[in-house]
Amino acid sequence: MRRAVGALLRKELLVELRTLESVPAMSLFSLTTFVVFHFALNRTSVEGDLAAGILWVTLLFAAILGINRLFVADADQGGFDGFLLAPVDRTAMLIAKALTLLAYLLVLEIVAVPAFALLLLAGSLGRALPGLVWVLLLADIGIAAIGTLVAALAVRTRARDLLGPLLALPLLVPVVIGGARASSPLFTLPRSGGPAARWLLTLGLYDLIFGLIAFALFDFLLED
Amino acid sequence: MRALEVEGLARHFGEREALSGVSVSLEMGQTLVVFGPNGAGKTTLLRVLASLLRPHAGDVRVLGSTLPVNAWEVRGRVGLLGHEPLLYRELTARENLMFHARLHGVGASRVSEVLDAVAMSARCQEPLRSLSRGMVQRVAIARAVLHDPQLLLLDEPHSNLDPAAVELVAPLIGAASGRARVICSHDPAGGLAQADRVLGLREGRQVLWGEHASPQQIAELYR
Amino acid sequence: MSGKGLRTLSIATVVVMAGALALVFFYAPLEAEQGFLQKIFYVHVPLAIVTLSGFVIGGLLAIQHLRTGDGRWDMRSYVVIHMSLIFGVGTIITGSIWAKGSWGHWWVWNEPTLVSFLIILLLYATYQPLRFAIEDPERQSRYASVFAITAGAFVPMNFLAVRLSTAYLHPRVLGSTSNLPGSMALTFLVSLAGIALLFATLCTYELTAKRTRAQVRALRRALLGEGTGPRAARGRSAVPALHNPPAAAAGAAIRRGG
Numbered sequence: 001m002r003r004a005v006g007a008l009l010r011k012e013l014l015v016e017l018r019t020l021e022s023v024p025a026m027s028l029f030s031l032t033t034f035v036v037f038h039f040a041l042n043r044t045s046v047e048g049d050l051a052a053g054i055l056w057v058t059l060l061f062a063a064i065l066g067i068n069r070l071f072v073a074d075a076d077q078g079g080f081d082g083f084l085l086a087p088v089d090r091t092a093m094l095i096a097k098a099l100t101l102l103a104y105l106l107v108l109e110i111v112a113v114p115a116f117a118l119l120l121l122a123g124s125l126g127r128a129l130p131g132l133v134w135v136l137l138l139a140d141i142g143i144a145a146i147g148t149l150v151a152a153l154a155v156r157t158r159a160r161d162l163l164g165p166l167l168a169l170p171l172l173v174p175v176v177i178g179g180a181r182a183s184s185p186l187f188t189l190p191r192s193g194g195p196a197a198r199w200l201l202t203l204g205l206y207d208l209i210f211g212l213i214a215f216a217l218f219d220f221l222l223e224d
Numbered sequence: 225m226r227a228l229e230v231e232g233l234a235r236h237f238g239e240r241e242a243l244s245g246v247s248v249s250l251e252m253g254q255t256l257v258v259f260g261p262n263g264a265g266k267t268t269l270l271r272v273l274a275s276l277l278r279p280h281a282g283d284v285r286v287l288g289s290t291l292p293v294n295a296w297e298v299r300g301r302v303g304l305l306g307h308e309p310l311l312y313r314e315l316t317a318r319e320n321l322m323f324h325a326r327l328h329g330v331g332a333s334r335v336s337e338v339l340d341a342v343a344m345s346a347r348c349q350e351p352l353r354s355l356s357r358g359m360v361q362r363v364a365i366a367r368a369v370l371h372d373p374q375l376l377l378l379d380e381p382h383s384n385l386d387p388a389a390v391e392l393v394a395p396l397i398g399a400a401s402g403r404a405r406v407i408c409s410h411d412p413a414g415g416l417a418q419a420d421r422v423l424g425l426r427e428g429r430q431v432l433w434g435e436h437a438s439p440q441q442i443a444e445l446y447r
Numbered sequence: 448m449s450g451k452g453l454r455t456l457s458i459a460t461v462v463v464m465a466g467a468l469a470l471v472f473f474y475a476p477l478e479a480e481q482g483f484l485q486k487i488f489y490v491h492v493p494l495a496i497v498t499l500s501g502f503v504i505g506g507l508l509a510i511q512h513l514r515t516g517d518g519r520w521d522m523r524s525y526v527v528i529h530m531s532l533i534f535g536v537g538t539i540i541t542g543s544i545w546a547k548g549s550w551g552h553w554w555v556w557n558e559p560t561l562v563s564f565l566i567i568l569l570l571y572a573t574y575q576p577l578r579f580a581i582e583d584p585e586r587q588s589r590y591a592s593v594f595a596i597t598a599g600a601f602v603p604m605n606f607l608a609v610r611l612s613t614a615y616l617h618p619r620v621l622g623s624t625s626n627l628p629g630s631m632a633l634t635f636l637v638s639l640a641g642i643a644l645l646f647a648t649l650c651t652y653e654l655t656a657k658r659t660r661a662q663v664r665a666l667r668r669a670l671l672g673e674g675t676g677p678r679a680a681r682g683r684s685a686v687p688a689l690h691n692p693p694a695a696a697a698g699a700a701i702r703r704g705g
Binding site for chain 1: 312
């Protein structure tokens with residue numbers, strides 16, 4: 001299993017490095033969106049709830065871009081068959097793809113969060129950063145789990161570009177709620193406490209439940 | 225152990241019957257050639273035998289393992305060469321084969337070995353999208369035999385290959401390879417020449433089955 | 448279900464619903480603050496409860512489908528989910544009317560129940576487009592079941608998240624059933640029973656209709672004989688196909704009384 005996940009991860013990263021289809025698009029999208037928000041809201045800096053909202057909506061839509069692309073290469077170039085013919089556990093693909101999406105999200109955030117702090121956030125990010133990292137991590141795990149499941153579901157249908165977002169957005173609402181509510185106190189001035197524990201717990205619960213569901217159901221999407 | 229023991233295989237897609245009542249058998253090392261017009265079910269048959277599709281009825285035993293229950297036993301012992309090369313266009317031949325090698329638990333030396341066997345070692349570091357279709361087909365053949373399968377499932381294996389290439393890959397996928405083979409072919413003369421068993425399909429039904437067949441019988445299928 | 452069971456169910460539904468209506472109009476007291484409009488609560492809340500339960504049941508039926516591979520579970524799951532979606536729209540409409548009457552707005556954001564509900568409806572609205580986008584019927588059923596299970600688990604999760612995040616304006620109905628005076632509680636429970644029975648009856652009607660149609664098709668094929676060759680694929684559809692049993696088995700099924 002580990003060998004299979006390793007092989008898949010290597011292949012994913014190689015393909016991404018060659019085509020640069022997902023990560024640059026996601027990052028660029030987030031930067032552009034921040035600029036759009038500046039003009040749409042006519043504000044030079046935001047804090048509190050508004051800041052949290054802007055960041056999380058942007059991250060969510062950037063994530064959707066990544067989710068849409070996640071299985072496309074495999075579906076179009078016979079990658080599913082090649083994998084299904086190998087004597088490996090099918091779940092290895094779920095794990096490899098979820099880890100890949102997680103990696104994309106982390107890289108996205110490394111670009112987007114500093115950009116956000118520079119472009120829109122009132123005050124400096126410094127003290128809020130540790131708390132924010134926890135929130136981002138927990139949210140990313142949830143997005144990765146649901147994103148992979150939805151991507152696998154949507155890719156083998158006719159309207160794959162449309163169905164992916166339509167399915168993923170409602171399912172990710174709790175993540176946006178949890179993420180935004182948890183980071184809102186981190187973005188208010190003066191920077192004081194950390195994220196509320198109950199939101200971290202909510203995110204954690206979501207990760208657990210949907211991680212298990214993705215794990216249980218993924219095989220059914222691959223078999224024929 | 226026989227390579228194939230199939231009795232009454234049926235597979236449908238919704239209300240359309242892709243295969244019904246197919247019964248064949250094949251010993252190890254023998255070659256089964258499947259003829260039939262487009263849409264007859266040849267590709268479906270190959271995919272069922274490869275464990276990619278589950279049979280909806282009938283007894284199917286591939287290399288001694290029953291499908292679909294023991295499909296996991298079959299993977300890794302069967303090599304499939306279909307219409308798609310099952311390779312990533314952005315990766316090089318070597319990278320593609322290393323990926324499959326890792327999935328099958330095969331070493332890097334074997335990868336070099338098959339690349340040599342299909343004469344692709346020189347261009348194994350170029351992305352597949354820059355190679356001609358014939359070369360891609362050769363790499364696909366390499367992929368199919370990488371894990372040294374006991375049974376080969378070949379869907380028109382010589383498409384895109386010039387005669388020199390056909391000769392080149394003969395030791396890998398030809399009769400001389402010693403593997404049991406199921407070949408889908410549109411070439412009656414060539415197919416019949418290497419067949420130990422002949423299967424004729426039309427609209428999913430088995431209309432011809434035996435140790436030999438005449439070219440006229442094959443032509444009938446396409447009528 | 449045969450004709451007899453369906454009739455009993457329908458009669459029971461009519462009786463209970465008539466009883467509920469009678470109670471609502473003649474028995475339940477007029478609520479002090481909201482007056483007559485409050486009576487919509489006897490429709491709105493049961494609709495909401497039945498809708499959400501329906502979605503969760505749809506998920507459970509889907510689990511059965513994946514476990515057994517029997518297409519009939521998928522048919523049941525499909526009918527239950529799409530009926531719940533219809534009842535869900537009814538919930539939103541009655542909720543809107545109530546909101547407008549009580550708080551002066553057609554829509555309010557700061558109460559979690561209506562908001563979670565909307566999100567859930569948006570999610571389930573993709574169920575049929577998803578099915579329609581997959582041509583192979585077996586794969587359609589399987590993917591739909593995966594969706595139904597994920598969405599079914601999502602229902603409670605979503606409620607939790609939304610409720611935690613907002614201060615509520617929405618009258619806390621469920622927790623406070625014990626606080627309802629006896630007459631209101633009784634009326635509420637009878638309404639709930641009525642709407643639940645209505646849901647069950649409508650679902651059963653739909654399932655029976657589909658099953659009958661499939662049997663008629665199979666009969667027709669059996670009468671035409673088996674030599675008609677492979678059947679043409681039917682057009683794209685979001686509705687699960689009830690299996691095409693071979694002609695002989697179909698005949699046997701019909702003789703048995705289906």
